[in-house]
Amino acid sequence: MNFYKIARPVLFRLNAETAHHLTLSGLRIAQKLGITSFLSPNVQQEPVKVMGLSFPNRVGLAAGLDKAGNCIAGFGSMGFGFVEVGTITPRAQDGNPKPRLFRVREHEAIINRMGFNNPGIERALENIQRSRKGFDGILGINIGKNKSTPNENALDDYLHCFKKAYDHADYIAVNVSSPNTSGLRELQTPKLARDLLSPLMDEKEKLKEGTGKNVPVAIKIDPDMGDDQIKGLSELFSELQIDAVIATNTSVSRKSISGHSLSDEDGGLSGAPINTRSNEVIAKFHAELNDKIPIIGVGGINSKEDAKEKLSAGASLIQVYTGLIYQGPALIKGLAKIKS
Secondary structure, three states, X not given: OOHHHHHHHHHOOOOHHHHHHHHHHHHHHHHHHOOHHHOOOOOOOOOEEEOOEEEOOOEEEOOXXXXXXXXXXXXXXXXXXXXXXXXXXXXXXXXXXXXXXEXXXXXXXXXXXOOOOEOOHHHHHHHHHHHOOOOOOEXXXXXXXXXXXXXXXXXXXXXXXXXXXXXXXXXXXXXXXXXXXXOHHHHHOHHHHHHHHHHHHHHHHHHHHHHOOOOOEEEEEOOOOOHHHHHHHHHHHHHHOOOEEEEOOOEOOOHHHOOOOOOOOOOEEEEHHHHHHHHHHHHHHHHHHOOOOOEEXXXXXXXXXXXXXXXXXXXXXXXXXXXXXXXXXXXXXXXXOOOO
């Protein structure tokens, strides 16, 4: 039985953020009761090795849905081969004022301006230790800076989270592309990106030597950058030997939903309207990186065809967020079968 077909009409009558929290609460209860396997049983696995890690399948949960790391095993039971939690900052923060999450139903899209609401790295790691029990996939921890931290001190925030997360993560994602923290995207300019990423990669080598554990580092970028920036970042990522690029985050462009009543809402647009642009950015990074660095493709995946387009553009792995909200866990079951 497809339980989501029953649940979705009820959830979609609720405020988007209320429905979000209700869903996560239900998933946490299912974890505690040990009944999460009913969410999407008998998922066919197609293992793949990327970043030196063995993924049960190519399909992951994108950061932003499980910000606090409370539902890892639950999402794993839906069939996800990997789960990325966060974005997590050094200190807890409430995020931006509500309302801050909007469904654009006609386009199977979402606009969010959440603003890195999360419990802080210490509490999040406690949640992660508890909720990953029974999860045999790959865990990514997505890190960012606090809203109150100026960009000139951003490295301190990222290093703090990086060191704390290292022992708990299979890979760490560095978020410098959310449009909902003022000035954050400036960290994607080649100079500021170098100032941030070079020390992080140095710290990775120190931790690798001290722990004997290699934790790959992925950088999450936005879909709104131009070709020159893609070229400059590709050169930097290759030089620093970044382990993966996550392409892409949400978009500030409203061209694809022009005229919609919600098009003037601030925040990042995700879902079907950014699929084409996400694929373009993936293809351009793929061409510039020349297969030296794997790409995790995310943005607008609502079907197997969408997923195959991401892989054809150059992605090695894919992630889903908005598609899960509109299609439910059945989408993951179908995507997990994709081989290449």
